[in-house]
């Protein structure tokens with residue numbers, strides 16, 4: 128008899144739950160770096176909410192193939208069950224003091240940081256995308272610098288005619304759709320922002336990252352419950368699909384949608400008839416002008432464009448350099464560790480990494496290491512090489528396509544003015560992210576205004592605009608189509624006003 132993976136998992140689950148043990152998966156170390164915690168205490172073993180079935184009551188068990196512990200807290204078999212549980216959790220949370228939100232957010236940060244390496248390893252193992260070390264940096268940034276409830280300052284207006292108070296109220300249950308490129312970063316970032324505003328959420332995570340996402344949601348719920356929160360602040364469906372995402376968008380319980388992904392999910396959410404915070408694709412251009420510190424520019428481009436193998440929507444995707452410094456930039460890019468490809472090599476590689484339609488990257492190479500990508504045209508480099516580049520014309524598909532892999536095109540422009548014009552065309556009006564290396568204040572000012580992007584970075588890698596190695600809070604849902612920019616708790620709340628006539632002005 129042939130047994131498929133699902134059936135094997137069911138049998139293992141049944142045996143494991145009868146024996147009350149938690150077996151490591153075949154690829155899972157039991158100690159040392161990357162080992163999963165041996166025991167997960169489950170403060171809410173058994174049904175999470177009356178009449179709402181949990182998928183795996185009890186401690187998380189490991190998937191047979193990936194070794195990723197299977198989340199149980201907050202994980203439900205259907206969208207409807209997840210939504211009902213999140214609604215029940217919201218009604219509970221709404222009765223609790225504000226102080227609880229601070230505690231829950233602190234606990235979510237702490238548990239993510241405590242499991243940061245494990246989550247990063249699992250994300251790479253499950254999706255096959257990105258680099259573990261970079262995901263550790265991304266998750267750390269998300270856990271540490273996503274704003275909590277402190278960002279929600281009430282407003283007061285006082286005068287001769289009294290006092291008006293404006294406060295921030297939760298929406299209730301938020302429907303959140305998350306990408307495979309930053310799976311856990313988006314979950315902790317959204318999770319903190321939602322709960323900071325007093326909301327609960329149903330996540331429809333990317334199918335390619337469903338195990339690590341469910342496990343992270345489990346950890347976040349466990350941490351929240353550990354400081355006194357109700358169960359199921361964050362819920363998800365065990366088997367997310369595009370159909371379940373669409374069901375979530377239409378579900379009567381979700382009052383607002385927060386979606387992070389490519390054009391299809393953004394369009395679907397914007398046609399849902401609900402309020403949407405939508406974070407879509409980008410194609411961030413970099414300009415290097417005649418006045419730039421070229422060494423700094425090269426180091427910044429290599430660091431930014433290679434960050435998590437260029438999976439991040441705001442990572443540098445193409446470079447336009449002024450003619451006067453063009454050759455120097457090529458030299459410095461190589462000195463900074465990038466591998467230069469000749470024109471014929473670029474042509475051959477482009478046929479592999481861009482789909483024949485010239486509009487999409489080849490999924491087989493998205494998020495892969497340079498060594499894997501170059502191997503496809505017979506070039507061998509070590510895994511320490513983080514970025515490859517080649518000189519191309521402006522119309523080249525690597526300039527126009529959001530490639531999401533660590534090979535970037537370098538285009539020669541006449542001067543700064545032409546480079547900025549090219550950058551504007553390459554960004555295609557998405558309004559996502561752009562950057563410049565320059566010491567000319569007029570060029571910086573001109574490009575910043577012209578690009579009209581949510582994030583504009585000067586003289587540093589684009590992740591500086593996410594608050595990484597830079598100032599300001601972070602977000603992993605950069606909502607350029609709907610205008611919130613780096614979205615956070617203030618975009619997940621409604622305002623409510625309370626007015627008192629003639630009293631309470633104290634001066």
Ligand code: NAD
Pocket residue numbers: 304305306307308309331332333334368369372373387388389390391392395406407408409439440529603604605606607
């Ligand atoms: P994706 O669009 O394939 O998937 C994102 C999510 O949307 C997944 O959960 C998927 O299941 C769901 N989905 C996809 N099509 C759908 C549809 N028609 N209806 C309902 N749900 C649908 O994206 P991805 O590959 O996971 O992520 C990469 C893309 O997301 C890139 O374009 C990147 O720029 C973008 N992104 C943007 C941001 C941002 O903050 N602006 C952040 C991360 C990723």
